[in-house]
Amino acid sequence: MKRSMAAWWFVGPALMVMGVFFFVPVLGALLMSLTDFDLYALSDWRNLRFIGFHNYVTLLQDPLFWKSLWNTLYFVVLGVPLSIGASLGAALLVNSKLGRFRSFFRTVYFAPVVTTLVAVAVVWRYIFHTRYGFLNYGLSSVGIDPIDWMGDPQWAMPAIVVMAVWKNFGYNMIILLAALQNIPEDLYEAARIDGASGWQVFRHITIPGIAPVLLLVSILTMTGYFQLFAEPYVMTEGGPLQSTLSVLYFMYEEGFKWWSLGRASAVAFLLFVLMFLVTAFQLRLGRQRGER
Amino acid sequence: MKRKGPAIIVNLLLIVGAVLTAFPLLWMLSVSFMPTGAASTYPPPLLPAEPTLENYRQLFANHNAGRYMLNSAIVASLGTLIALVLNTMAGYAFAKLRFKGRERIFQILLGALVIPAQVTMIPLFALVKEMGLISTYGGVIVPVMASVFGIFLIRQYALSLPDELLEAARIDGASEAKIFWSLVVPLLQPILVTLAILTFLATWNDFMWPLIVLTDQKLHTLPVALAGLSREHVQDNELMMAGAVITVVPVLVLFLALQRYYIAGILAGSVKG
Secondary structure: OHHHHHHHHHHHHHHHHHHHHHHHHHHHHHHHOOEOOOHHHHHOHHHOOEOOOHHHHHHHOOHHHHHHHHHHHHHHHHHHHHHHHHHHHHHHHHHOOOOOOHHHHHHHHHHHHHOOHHHHHHHHHHHOOOOOOHHHHHHHOOOOOOOOOOOOOOOHHHHHHHHHHHHHHHHHHHHHHHHHHOOOHHHHHHHHHOOOOHHHHHHHHHHHHHHHHHHHHHHHHHHHHHOOOHHHHHHOOOOOOOOOOOHHHHHHHHHHOOOOHHHHHHHHHHHHHHHHHHHHHHHHHHHHHHHO | OOOHHHHHHHHHHHHHHHHHHHHHHHHHHHHHOOOOOOOOOOOOOOOOOOOOOHHHHHHHHHOOHHHHHHHHHHHHHHHHHHHHHHHHHHHHHHHHOOOOOHHHHHHHHHHHHHOOHHHHHHHHHHHHHHOOOOOOHHHHHHHHOOOHHHHHHHHHHHOOOOHHHHHHHHHOOOOHHHHHHHHHHHHOHHHHHHHHHHHHHHHHHOOHHHHHHOOOHHHOOHHHHHHHHHHHOOOOHHHHHHHHHHHHHHHHHHHHHOHHHHHHHHHHHHOOO
């Protein structure tokens, strides 16, 4: 009995902190999204009114919300496969026995992951600079005309994707690397004896061997990418023509620029529901594949 | 010697990848030493013709960078310290102490991992305001003080501690607090370093929550200050690069020094799915 008491002293503080600063706010978000919580309510809770699903109804009729949703989906759909591809390529390279100084390269590839997003977004904004940026300079040497990366609604989001891939591929590389190293060496040996080609080995041994991890990292990356915010905040301020306005940026502006905190809570909840559905869908898809 | 061709290709690709990956950071460093305007020329210069520390001097003299750096250091250290204490105690208890509802509570915590922190941000703002913590160090660290991930990390490691050792100490009459402090904590040391560096870097790099909660400019952390500065000084590329350098270099150095522990944390975390 005494020991059980002691245990509560150990878990109590952490559970209390998480209860107050995480679980209560989650419930709070749901409740707030059903109110007209604004600046007046923030100063005096008596100004708060319950308005049912009004926030959700107006949001779903707001073209800017839809725009932010499509932008975010565009970022996810373009960014996740590119990121996973880069991670897998890097992991295969670093894992190859033919390579030298592999731990050095692993460290270099991983370095962008630990850098501060805001700082590297500032750096990339400069790299994307139409006139003085290095990217257009590099492209001009192969005969491509300068692109107004940050100013052209067509190119701003792809530019952000490029930077996100650079920033994040090292993270999944580490996880995929561990998975690659878990594939038994004799499988490769057997394939070699059977005279399998490099592609056949990759297709029938490597990919099945890392498939569960591949599913995991794509879900992790996807949920991360749905939370796009700092990149457009620093690089484009959501522009040009709102082409890089993400859902979270939209939520930030609703909440902390216009102080429609109730509406912003509804945005947060819709994003959460969307992420949840997409994750569940991916898990199901992965499971079906696995059964086959 | 038929393997020579592939070996050359692999090594070449490794080098190209490394150049592409490192280039933005190296260029950032190089441009930060260029005098104002030198980087706004075509073709873009790779190295400073006349290296200068002027940008750094300006950052600290005119733009309060010292203060922001101090804020970042305080927020990240304080957050890490509290997170270490709370998560370690809870993680150890979930692994080794028996209490009612232990498995149940742990399952609920793991389930909560699907909820992104952003969902809580707006009510959290209202809550923090009620508590009078807007624009305080305390307000910034509120979301990092205890985390499911931290508890999970410690628990997985603590599971491997031998029960006999703890039992022996109990039979010797040691209190639970003493067992924790003088037996468990030293044994957990490697994972504590992992949790510390993960929390420190995450807090140092965090942007959205500090941006929301720190309305007073004097308390801005480096990322918040840099984002604000970069909106005002869009054309001052050299100054901005210096600002990026002082934000990134501390965490990069810390990572390089404790790389092994950081990677261990990522791998442990990826098992949770």
